[in-house]
Amino acid sequence: MWQEFVSLDLQSRETCESAAWEPALFDAREESDTYSIVGSGKSITGAYFGEGVTVVGLGQPPELTELNLQENQLSVSCAATVAQVQSHLVSKGYMLTGVPSYPGVTIGGCIAGNVHGQNHFREGCFCESLIRFTLIHPDLGLVSVDRESYPELFNLTVGGFGLTGLIINATLKIEAIKSSFLDVSLVKFSSIEDAYEKLVSKNNAGRYFHSWVDLTTLSPNPGRGFFYKADFSLTPFEAIREISSVGSEKNHLRFKLPIFSKTTVSALNRVYYQKNLMFPKKTQALVDFVFPSARRLWYFSMFGSKGIIEHQVLIPHERVPQYTNSLVNILKEKNPFVSLSHVKHFSGRRKLLNFNGSGLCLALHFRAGVTEFETLALIDKLNCDCNCITNILKDSRVPRWAIKEQYSEYDEFVTRLHKFDPRRLFRNSLSQRLIDLD
Ligand SMILES: Cc1cc2nc3c(=O)[nH]c(=O)nc-3n(C[C@H](O)[C@H](O)[C@H](O)COP(=O)(O)OP(=O)(O)OC[C@H]3O[C@@H](n4cnc5c(N)ncnc54)[C@H](O)[C@@H]3O)c2cc1C
Numbered sequence: 558m559w560q561e562f563v564s565l566d567l568q569s570r571e572t573c574e575s576a577a578w579e580p581a582l583f584d585a586r587e588e589s590d591t592y593s594i595v596g597s598g599k600s601i602t603g604a605y606f607g608e609g610v611t612v613v614g615l616g617q618p619p620e621l622t623e624l625n626l627q628e629n630q631l632s633v634s635c636a637a638t639v640a641q642v643q644s645h646l647v648s649k650g651y652m653l654t655g656v657p658s659y660p661g662v663t664i665g666g667c668i669a670g671n672v673h674g675q676n677h678f679r680e681g682c683f684c685e686s687l688i689r690f691t692l693i694h695p696d697l698g699l700v701s702v703d704r705e706s707y708p709e710l711f712n713l714t715v716g717g718f719g720l721t722g723l724i725i726n727a728t729l730k731i732e733a734i735k736s737s738f739l740d741v742s743l744v745k746f747s748s749i750e751d752a753y754e755k756l757v758s759k760n761n762a763g764r765y766f767h768s769w770v771d772l773t774t775l776s777p778n779p780g781r782g783f784f785y786k787a788d789f790s791l792t793p794f795e796a797i798r799e800i801s802s803v804g805s806e807k808n809h810l811r812f813k814l815p816i817f818s819k820t821t822v823s824a825l826n827r828v829y830y831q832k833n834l835m836f837p838k839k840t841q842a843l844v845d846f847v848f849p850s851a852r853r854l855w856y857f858s859m860f861g862s863k864g865i866i867e868h869q870v871l872i873p874h875e876r877v878p879q880y881t882n883s884l885v886n887i888l889k890e891k892n893p894f895v896s897l898s899h900v901k902h903f904s905g906r907r908k909l910l911n912f913n914g915s916g917l918c919l920a921l922h923f924r925a926g927v928t929e930f931e932t933l934a935l936i937d938k939l940n941c942d943c944n945c946i947t948n949i950l951k952d953s954r955v956p957r958w959a960i961k962e963q964y965s966e967y968d969e970f971v972t973r974l975h976k977f978d979p980r981r982l983f984r985n986s987l988s989q990r991l992i993d994l995d
Contacts, residue, residue, distance in 0.1 A: 564603025567864025568953040577616040583695035593985035594719035596666030602953035604987040635665030655683040659850040671716030694722035716911035735789035743837040749780040770898035773823035815861030869948035
């Protein structure tokens with residue numbers, strides 16, 4: 558079946574053949590066939606389709622999961638969404654860790670993107686909890702991969718954008734939770750640097766966080782905002798309703814009107830800021846706090862047909878003051894429309910092309926316009942000057958030269974990928990833009 562695929566940020570589209578995986582699919586291939594793999598299709602840049610590839614998905618997941626509560630482990634189909642898995646786990650008093658703010662993504666997408674959640678400082682990326690997975694590649698067949706048996710293949714597949722083959726199922730560590738509710742309190746900040754200082758302060762330790770930064774107005778305080786920190790409530794467990802956004806949610810509204818402009822969003826932000834300051838303490842359902850983006854895909858249709866660019870960068874601790882200062886100067890000079898921004902505290906170790914490491918993680922959503930592209934070109938240079946890395950899975954315009962300069966193991970990733978699969982049977986829009994040689 559032929560189908561048109563469009564990325565969430567509206568920056569890329571392609572008409573490709575698509576197929577559900579079945580054991581005979583790869584056996585029937587022609588010599589020149591190449592494939593990309595789709596989970597829920599919710600990666601912002603559309604890293605699951607590409608030019609000239611057949612898009613392969615796992616189809617519907619089988620009835621959920623094998624749960625081993627003695628070992629705190631879960632085995633699950635990679636077609637299952639985080640929402641499906643979490644709905645199942647939370648009602649039993651358990652939780653996955655390192656899950657993204659939007660729960661309609663698949664377990665396969667979380668492994669291939671090595672995504673992160675609401676408290677990277679404590680949990681690291683998603684794959685910290687990954688024990689093993691089963692991979693299928695046409696030349697290898699089915700392989701059960703863990704850190705001991707196939708360390709190279711494990712590291713190449715984790716955060717490897719689906720370029721090593723189709724991950725079919727996975728075994729993950731799960732964590733016991735004390736309540737299905739959180740006690741949440743607000744910490745206000747006046748700038749991104751102030752946010753950083755408050756996030757890293759021991760006084761603000763918490764189990765989960767999420768933040769909001771206002772960059773629609775740059776005076777008097779560029780980057781004022783708040784973060785919420787949250788810990789388990791003493792409120793006992795209650796049955797939770799199903800988490801929505803199980804992956805069936807449409808990526809775009811039918812009509813994409815440019816409803817979000819600098820004026821509208823800046824007015825909305827003023828109200829949103831004041832409203833949140835009015836309720837600095839509250840008790841909230843765990844799943845509502847951990848998945849702030851659930852049911853919010855409409856956001857991507859609010860900027861008209863040009864869409865957005867999401868730019869996410871990891872700034873090393875020692876460069877935060879220099880970086881934030883230069884960033885504010887760039888924003889003041891170019892005056893782009895930044896609709897949404899947030900910050901996170903990261904603690905981890907970078908490997909290959911994974912968006913991982915230690916420092917301040919800053920996300921900026923730009924409307925995709927000429928001024929914004931010029932601003933981003935200046936930010937690319939700033940990122941290189943300050944030893945930052947850009948999240949490859951989020952920004953569909955970041956140039957190859959910037960990624961090569963920012964990721965010290967870029968060449969290592971490309972070499973290992975070609976060694977593993979000299980014919981490079983798996984490709985997608987992301988690899989075609991940033992990785993593939995031919
Ligand atoms: C509203 C929103 C909020 C988000 N918040 C966060 C966040 O907080 N943190 C974060 O890190 N990310 C976040 N993301 C990004 C998202 O978590 C990742 O892009 C994730 O990879 C998407 O999963 P998916 O199932 O939709 O995968 P797809 O978009 O279908 O694919 C993503 C990549 O994974 C590969 N892939 C998917 N399934 C498999 C498989 N079974 N085997 C091999 N490769 C596979 C694809 O080939 C592709 O390269 C957010 C996205 C949205 C839309």
